[in-house]
Amino acid sequence: MSAAPxxxxxxxxxxxxxxxxxxxxxxxxxxxxxxxxxxxxHGTDEAGLVVLPDCAVAAPVPDGDGCCLFADHAKRHTWEDTLEEVSCTR
Structure with missing residues (x-):
């Protein structure tokens, strides 16, 4: 939950x-x-719209899932988290 309800x-x-x-x-x-x-x-600041390029990193396994985030994002790729924590369809 963010500080911006x-x-x-x-x-x-x-x-x-x-x-x-x-x-x-x-x-x-x-x-x-x-x-x-x-x-x-960011925090309670106003939200803004931004168009970002897709992250091109895929899981390092055969036929690995691609990351569902944007290029150069911070933290982990979506395939590194459990499905309950991050989903492309949320």
Whole structure:
């Protein structure tokens, strides 16, 4: 949960659990190929929209899942977390 309750009702941060720094919630991946529309917020600051390129890193196993976040994101890739913590469809 963030300190901005209006954001929590609309979207949740997709990054691995963290208390500080920016938060990012996926709004749609129906943008130009290789990009997605994200909601970005920090603490109680206002949220803003940003189009970010997709993360191109895949799990280091044969046919590994791709990361569902954006390029150069902080913390772990989505395939490093359990499905309960981070999901591409949240």
């Amino acid at each position: 209006y954001v929590d009702r609309a979207v949740q941060c997709q990054l691995s659990a963290h208390d500080k720094g920016e938060h990012f919630g996926l709004l749609t991946d129906a943008c130009a190929y290789g990009t997605a529309l994200w909601l970005r917020w």
